[in-house]
Structure formats: structure tokens, C-alpha cells
Amino acid sequence: MAKRALVSVSDKTGLIDFVKKLVDAGIEIISTGGTKKAIEEAGLPVLSISDVTDFPEILDGRVKTLHPAVHGGLLAVRDNKEHMEAIKGLGIQTIDFVVVNLYPFKETISKPDVAYDDAVENIDIGGPSMLRSAAKNHRSVTVVCDPADYDVVAESLDANAEVPFELKQKLAAKVFRHTAAYDALIADYFTKQVGEEFPEKLTLTYERKQSLRYGENPHQMASFYSDPIKDESTIAAAKQLHGKELSYNNIRDADAALGIIKEFKQPAAVAVKHMNPCGIGIGASVNEAYDRAYEADPVSIFGGIVALNREVDAALAEKLHGIFLEIIIAPSYSDEAIAILENKKKNLRLLQVKFTDDNQEFAQYTSVRGGMLVQDLDTKGYADVEADLKVVTDRKPTEAEMESLKFAWTIVKHVKSNAIALVNDGRMVGMGGGQTNRVGAAKIALEEAGEKTKGAVLSSDAYFPMNDTVEEAAKAGITAIIQPGGSIRDQESIDMANKYNIAMVFTGMRHFKH
Structure with missing residues (x-):
């Protein structure tokens, strides 16, 4: 009997090429809704989920894969005689591949002024259930939740359309991370909706933005993770225009500099070294503000980070070019300024950050051995x-x-x-x-x-x-x-x-x- 793959995705990136490779390997495709339509339009053979369940999709598609014919085919342990006899007696065929990604909940709640009902409607139920069933039975089922894994799965198929256990195991681990992160976003959304500040359970989720060469010191390993709901006025969302890759210490210092510069509405310049300001200036122009920041401590600014809350023009770029800096942060740079700063400064990191009126109530997380401290960010100021x-x-x-x-x-x-x-x-x-x-x-x-x-x-x-x-x-x-x-x-x-x-x-x- 041919192997079967259940395919149902919101993100259709690379889908058709992958499905074609599955078909070429002799795998029968089962699909739902828009995914099925896309596969059919590509001229590839596909079964409807209703052909498998012998039951129509109901409740506007809310219920279609939540059926024993699906989950029995996923969860049956292949070398368990009783399991196999049970599904055979019920006319259930095993499903060997699950290719599923979830309703775009993150993308939905990232939209400005998203309606509550829209957020709720984009909570996937069937998708996580299929992923978890397949991942639990990963000795027998290959589960793919990320289009980035399509190629490695296709290349790993042997003559019997099987995938090595080690790869199945890695894919299953990714599924549980994926569904955990998905649920964490949903939990966080509802927690905020009801105004719960410090819930009895705290589950955080972040996405890896960058692998770092090392951490605070060369003997420490590190990576940089960002909030999945990105705020454009943060270091995590900064656009790097020039320079070598940011380090662990660069990121922390840059975050500190950005936190200080955001305090000012008038033109301001901030120099930071080892998480502390070593020069801060305000003035009628950002050039004047920088002069004051530099003159405050022209020694400590060397090898530091400078943040400015106005565009960097050519005149200011000439001043910045004259000393050794690790990073410059600004909302924008003129073309002339970029040309000046890039000249003979191949390692100088130029970061562009969108400056906004930052009224969000951020939480601050500090890890301690065996736990985590959580507090509101100190946003109180002179006003x-x-x-x-x-x-x-x-x-x-x-x-x-x-x-x-x-x-x-x-x-x-x-x-x-x-x-x-x-x-x-x-x-x-x-x-x-x-x-x-x-x-x-x-x-x-x-x-x-x-x-x-x-x-x-x-x-x-x-x-x-x-x-x-x-x-x-x-x-x-x-x-x-x-x-x-x-x-x-x-x-x-x-x-x-x-x-x-x-x-x-x-x-x-x-x-x-x-």
C-alpha cells in the first residue's frame, strides 16, 4: 500500500515543488481547502480530506481533520499488533507524512487595531493537533512544520519513501517548539486582553534572530533572540546598513544607548561604554548635541557606541569618522554621511532604528539561577x-x-x-x-x-x-x-x-x- 502524506498549510512557500517530489516518490497526497486547490491547479494528484474521513468539512472549515480516520492513521504504532488490527477493522489507513503549518495568528495580532474576533478566528485547532499526533508517533511519521525543511526531507527519502529516524526525531522536536511558541503567543494575547499583569504561569517565546560568535566572553556561547511581535523602535528590529556582525556586548550596549536616547525629544546624542553613559549632550541641533556629548568625556567615548535621535548628515559624519567607534545608531543617514562613514571603516556598524513615541509598557525579564524576575520597565521620568x-x-x-x-x-x-x-x-x-x-x-x-x-x-x-x-x-x-x-x-x-x-x-x- 502506498504511503500517504497529509498536506495542509497556510504558508505555501515552496509547497508545490515539495509535493511534486513526494508524488514522484510514490506518496499519495491528502489535502484540505486552499492547499488542495493549489495542488490541483499545479496538476498534481490529490485526495480530499473528506475522501479519507467520509465526512464533510463543517463549521466553516473549523472541523475537518479532527476525526479518528486522521488521528488513528497518525497515532497507530506500526509494530503494535493490536493498534494495527484496530485501525484495519475500522477501515483506517496509516498516514506517514504530515506537512502542516498553522493559521497566521502572529501575523494577525501584529496588525494595527486588529479586531478581537479576527484574532480568535486565526487560532488554529486542527493544525496543532495533527502536528502533535504526528510528532508523538515520530518513529513512524515524518512531520514537517517549516518550509525550510522541505529540501532536506525530500533529499533524505530512500527507495521506500522512508526518512532516517534521526531526521524524524529532529523534525518532531521542532514541531513541539513550534506549537509551544504558537500557544505561548495565544496565551499572551488573551492574558493581555483580560489585563492580567502577573499570571500564575508565564510562558515566553522568542525567535532566533542571530547566532553569535560568542557571548560576553569568548568562552561563552550565545545567540540573539527577538520578540516575535516586533517593535520597530528596538535594537531587535534595527536595520544594519554597514559593518561587521554585532556581538553579544554590542547588542547590550546598543540597547542601553537606545534606551537613553529615547528619553529626549530635543536633539540629543548619547555615548555608551559597558552599559553606562559616558557622554550625553542636548542642543539646538544634533551636531551641537554630539559636540557636547563628545566634550564631556573624549577619552571614554573611544571604542564606544553613539546614538543620535536625528538624521546624521555629512558634517556630523565627518566628526564621527574621526574617532574609533563600535556602533552608530540613528533614525536615518544622508547618502553623503553613509559614504563618509563607510570609507576605511569596514567594521563600523551603522544601525538604523525607527524612532517612535514609545508608550508601550514593556516587561523586563532577568534570569536568576533557578528562576526569573519580572518587573515593569522603568519608564518614569522627570514629567x-x-x-x-x-x-x-x-x-x-x-x-x-x-x-x-x-x-x-x-x-x-x-x-x-x-x-x-x-x-x-x-x-x-x-x-x-x-x-x-x-x-x-x-x-x-x-x-x-x-x-x-x-x-x-x-x-x-x-x-x-x-x-x-x-x-x-x-x-x-x-x-x-x-x-x-x-x-x-x-x-x-x-x-x-x-x-x-x-x-x-x-x-x-x-x-x-x-
């Missing part, structure tokens, strides 16, 4: 605390100081805790991050800024436990401070600020970044 700001010192900040404090508070949340950021003249001039005590972070920032501390302002991601940070700032020439407040010793810091005529503002919100 969220502005109405509740408290000037706690005798002197109020000047208008210019308030603008600098706003800038300083915007950027300090992107520095690793304990975090101190200094701002002067539209640029970050000093940063102390990742220290085990706050005064130590302040000393690093002040030393880094040098003479640029004169007339600068200071921001802190959390409250001062003692007044020593204020005293260090005052001695260096800091004129205003912004911090959350909330320490039981706040008054000591306020008194120290008053002693040196520093204006100090409490925000009531901290920005720890561990």
Missing part, C-alpha cells in the same frame, strides 16, 4: 515627578539650574547604582556608577568632571544616607542637587546644602538600576 518636586533648601534653583536638574534626573536612572550624574551646559560632564557607597560614586563623578564641576548640578538615583555626598559636591563647586529624599537623616543633608548655599530638590522617586 512623572515634576508636579511633586519639593525644594527643601533655603535657596531655590534658578531657571537655568532647573533645566540642568531636569536633564540630570532624566539620565541618572540609566547609570548603574549607586549612581551619580553631573550636568553642566547641556551635557553630562561626570558619572559615577556601580559603586558600593554613594559618596564613592560622587567622588568618581566629581574627579572625572574636573573643572567642569564649577556651576554644575548633581543628580542621585537614591537618597543620601549621610551628608558627606553634599559636602563633597559643595567643595567641587556644585550649585544644585536633585535626589529622591526619604532618608531618616535627610535634614543633615539639607543643613549641609544650606551651609554651602546649594539648592536641593526632592523628587520622591528613586531609580535603582542593579
Whole structure:
């Protein structure tokens, strides 16, 4: 008896060539709906699923393969005598190949303003059931859910239209990954529909975007996975215009730079090194903003990443071309800028990212040994605390100081805790991050800024436990401070600020970044 293949696909890429090879191998084709029509139009022989089940498709095609004649033919264990006698007695013929891909649920919910009923209608029931039945019985059934596997299956067919067990096993594993990811997307969609923030079960799914040469260090293996519902304003969706392949550390640093640059509506430039900003500038133009970012720390920017929120023109490209950078991120580049940056810079990565008003509530996932921490991304900024700001010192900040404090508070949340950021003249001039005590972070920032501390302002991601940070700032020439407040010793810091005529503002919100 000829072997049979059940073929039912939404994505018809490469389908006809593959089916022709199955037919040429003596395999009988069974199909449904639009897939059957496509096979018939190609002039290939095909049976209707109703010819197998002796039952019509019903409920607008919702029920067609959910039938014992299908699943009995898939699940019967071929070397189990009782199984084979049972299906023979019922007139059920075995099915040896299943070629199925699923209703386009991901593509449907990716559409703007997709209707709820459209999403529900694109939940496949019969497809996953066939795939899972075939994958469970993979010793006897070859199951193909990905058009990318058509060629390897066709090339592996032997004279008896059989496929090696090792390949069947790999294809079955892919099926279970495929259906798990499909179900995870559906679960996530419904969870969001009902507003469940932290469900009792959390199943995440990502798609491999890129295999990496290594991870954080050369002895660590790594790959880059992206959310299947892509946001165009992310590094995962960035278009690489030039340069060598991104590394693990490149991707993390680029993501950090993008997170900072998105804070600004006015022209801005950000330089990042090892996940921390080493220079941030704002200005009337992106060229001016870059100049300020560069001047803030012309040493640390070397070998770093620069993100800009306006198009890179030829004039700016000339400046960027003059130093060694790993990556440049921008919403667009002029043709002249690309030509300049590509010249003698074969490794410089140019990333184009679509900048949008990013109001999505992203979750942040952090793995720990044996588990996962989940939290909302810290999207709160100056606008969220502005109405509740408290000037706690005798002197109020000047208008210019308030603008600098706003800038300083915007950027300090992107520095690793304990975090101190200094701002002067539209640029970050000093940063102390990742220290085990706050005064130590302040000393690093002040030393880094040098003479640029004169007339600068200071921001802190959390409250001062003692007044020593204020005293260090005052001695260096800091004129205003912004911090959350909330320490039981706040008054000591306020008194120290008053002693040196520093204006100090409490925000009531901290920005720890561990």
C-alpha cells in the first residue's frame, strides 16, 4: 500500500515543488481547502480530506481533520499488533507524512487595531493537533512544520519513501517548539486582553534572530533572540546598513544607548561604554548635541557606541569618522554621511532604528539561577515627578539650574547604582556608577568632571544616607542637587546644602538600576 502524506498549510512557500517530489516518490497526497486547490491547479494528484474521513468539512472549515480516520492513521504504532488490527477493522489507513503549518495568528495580532474576533478566528485547532499526533508517533511519521525543511526531507527519502529516524526525531522536536511558541503567543494575547499583569504561569517565546560568535566572553556561547511581535523602535528590529556582525556586548550596549536616547525629544546624542553613559549632550541641533556629548568625556567615548535621535548628515559624519567607534545608531543617514562613514571603516556598524513615541509598557525579564524576575520597565521620568518636586533648601534653583536638574534626573536612572550624574551646559560632564557607597560614586563623578564641576548640578538615583555626598559636591563647586529624599537623616543633608548655599530638590522617586 502506498504511503500517504497529509498536506495542509497556510504558508505555501515552496509547497508545490515539495509535493511534486513526494508524488514522484510514490506518496499519495491528502489535502484540505486552499492547499488542495493549489495542488490541483499545479496538476498534481490529490485526495480530499473528506475522501479519507467520509465526512464533510463543517463549521466553516473549523472541523475537518479532527476525526479518528486522521488521528488513528497518525497515532497507530506500526509494530503494535493490536493498534494495527484496530485501525484495519475500522477501515483506517496509516498516514506517514504530515506537512502542516498553522493559521497566521502572529501575523494577525501584529496588525494595527486588529479586531478581537479576527484574532480568535486565526487560532488554529486542527493544525496543532495533527502536528502533535504526528510528532508523538515520530518513529513512524515524518512531520514537517517549516518550509525550510522541505529540501532536506525530500533529499533524505530512500527507495521506500522512508526518512532516517534521526531526521524524524529532529523534525518532531521542532514541531513541539513550534506549537509551544504558537500557544505561548495565544496565551499572551488573551492574558493581555483580560489585563492580567502577573499570571500564575508565564510562558515566553522568542525567535532566533542571530547566532553569535560568542557571548560576553569568548568562552561563552550565545545567540540573539527577538520578540516575535516586533517593535520597530528596538535594537531587535534595527536595520544594519554597514559593518561587521554585532556581538553579544554590542547588542547590550546598543540597547542601553537606545534606551537613553529615547528619553529626549530635543536633539540629543548619547555615548555608551559597558552599559553606562559616558557622554550625553542636548542642543539646538544634533551636531551641537554630539559636540557636547563628545566634550564631556573624549577619552571614554573611544571604542564606544553613539546614538543620535536625528538624521546624521555629512558634517556630523565627518566628526564621527574621526574617532574609533563600535556602533552608530540613528533614525536615518544622508547618502553623503553613509559614504563618509563607510570609507576605511569596514567594521563600523551603522544601525538604523525607527524612532517612535514609545508608550508601550514593556516587561523586563532577568534570569536568576533557578528562576526569573519580572518587573515593569522603568519608564518614569522627570514629567512623572515634576508636579511633586519639593525644594527643601533655603535657596531655590534658578531657571537655568532647573533645566540642568531636569536633564540630570532624566539620565541618572540609566547609570548603574549607586549612581551619580553631573550636568553642566547641556551635557553630562561626570558619572559615577556601580559603586558600593554613594559618596564613592560622587567622588568618581566629581574627579572625572574636573573643572567642569564649577556651576554644575548633581543628580542621585537614591537618597543620601549621610551628608558627606553634599559636602563633597559643595567643595567641587556644585550649585544644585536633585535626589529622591526619604532618608531618616535627610535634614543633615539639607543643613549641609544650606551651609554651602546649594539648592536641593526632592523628587520622591528613586531609580535603582542593579
